[in-house]
């Protein structure tokens with residue numbers, strides 16, 4: 001079976017704030033916090049998938065910037081690719097998540113990140129100006 005690619009957006013706002021989103025499902029992940037995104041459709045460009053997912057999940061337009069790291073392993077057969085992004089228009093709304101939070105440099109770890117996302121947050125922390 002081919003690998004499933006998940007794309008995720010670290011949306012960065014002034015002051016080094018990043019947007020965290022609380023998963024609603026499946027039960028095993030519900031309540032955990034992640035970076036918005038989702039699976040790439042067959043034949044779909046990865047950055048286009050990221051833009052589409054942020055539109056669907058948050059109701060915003062994003063600008064996609066630099067990639068964060070290489071591939072982040074989720075589970076066997078699943079990898080995640082992550083980009084730093086900024087908001088181009090709109091205000092994020094939790095259309096598919098339980099909640100959204102903007103986390104500033106003092107509270108990056110105030111949420112229960114999903115296992116895969118904690119190391120991403122640590123890498124992002126080192127990329128953002130303090």
Ligand SMILES: Nc1nc2c([nH]c(=O)n2[C@H]2C[C@H](O)[C@@H](COP(=O)(O)OP(=O)(O)OP(=O)(O)O)O2)c(=O)[nH]1
Pocket residue numbers: 006007008029033034035036037038039040074080114116117
């Ligand atoms: N979007 C996203 N998914 C993550 C993160 N961390 C993590 O372990 N995952 C897992 C949860 C899911 O098993 C999978 C992504 O699936 P998804 O449910 O977001 O994808 P999707 O929007 O395309 O959903 P669907 O069509 O399957 O309903 O990756 C993350 O930071 N962002």
